[in-house]
Amino acid sequence: MSYRIGHGYDIHRLVAGRPLVLGGVRFDTDFGLDGHSDADCVTHAICDALLGAAGLPDIGHFFPDTDPAYHGVDSQLLLQRVVAELRQRSWAPVNIDITVIAEKPRIAPRLGEMKLVLANSAGLPVDAIGLKATTNEGVGDLGRGLAIAAHAVVLIEKP
DSSP, X not given: OEEEXXXXXXXXXXXXXXXXXXXXXXXXXXXXXXXXXXXXXXXXXXXXXXXXXXXXXXXXXHSOTTOGGGTTOOHHHHHHHHHHHHHHTTOEEEEEEEEEEOSSSOOGGGHHHHHXXXXXXXXXXXXXXXXXXXXXXXXXXXXXXXXXXXXXXXXXXXX
């Protein structure tokens, strides 16, 4: 077996009047993340980590924000397509570990639901998804609640 690791990071500013989607789960808020797709920074970080581990270009290469086909798209569809790209090259995800950095809303009560959605989209068992939430302790734009970010680390394998 061959193994590779990858790291992904994504951040989006919070704006009024958009739905907030994190890890494929919609939160009941009056704000959301600004972006071309659903702006799910959790899922985008995972996509970039998987693509990087396989030595492929980043998410913007595969799903450019200049393409109207991806306007408002559900990022779970993007994750499914990324996994399919890896599988075409004989790579498969083994596990995914994510840290979400957000001052608001409270993420912890929804972590189980997010893990289930992400596992389904990545074709992994739920126990292969690690997911934590933290704050930025009031530091910078993240700490002031102006944005939400996510880091993802993945392991992929090739027989």
